[in-house]
């Protein structure tokens with residue numbers, strides 16, 4: 021069994037491309053060593069991260085992530101055992117999404133403000149599952165595109 025945890029948080033400071041690259045480089049290297057896979061979405065100052073791996077490993081990582089000063093309002097949206105990892109191809113894929121894209125994943129109007137999109141996910145677990153599935157679809161499409169970068173592929 022694989023443990024999957026999905027959380028959202030607000031970045032404490034607007035993340036520049038360099039900040040995100042540093043964060044991802046460190047996360048990918050550490051995750052590879054710990055058998056953790058997943059994806060990080062960043063949209064307008066809000067993070068959504070999907071973490072998968074062995075339960076104790078994921079819980080230990082989440083305890084560290086929760087106290088990381090680079091973000092705040094860390095909210096676990098969904099966690100539990102899943103039959104198999106969905107993101108096993110990526111040590112930590114990155115998806116820079118637009119608010120319109122996330123609204124589309126949630127079947128909400130494209131004009132919905134980002135905080136409202138995430139409030140919806142906090143209230144409705146099925147929306148979290150839909151978003152995780154949409155993130156996976158985006159990544160799978162990128163993988164088929166030879167012009168896309170390595171994306172932290174495992």
Ligand SMILES: Cc1cc2nc3c(=O)[nH]c(=O)nc-3n(C[C@H](O)[C@H](O)[C@H](O)COP(=O)(O)O)c2cc1C
Nearest residue numbers: 046047048050051067069084085086088090091112
């Ligand atoms: C949004 C966000 C996502 C992160 N994702 C990961 C991750 O996937 N893997 C990881 O090892 N650290 C991740 N980190 C970094 C951890 O919070 C922490 O800095 C890192 O595990 C090193 O902790 P340590 O120096 O106490 O060992 C993330 C941090 C932030 C802010």
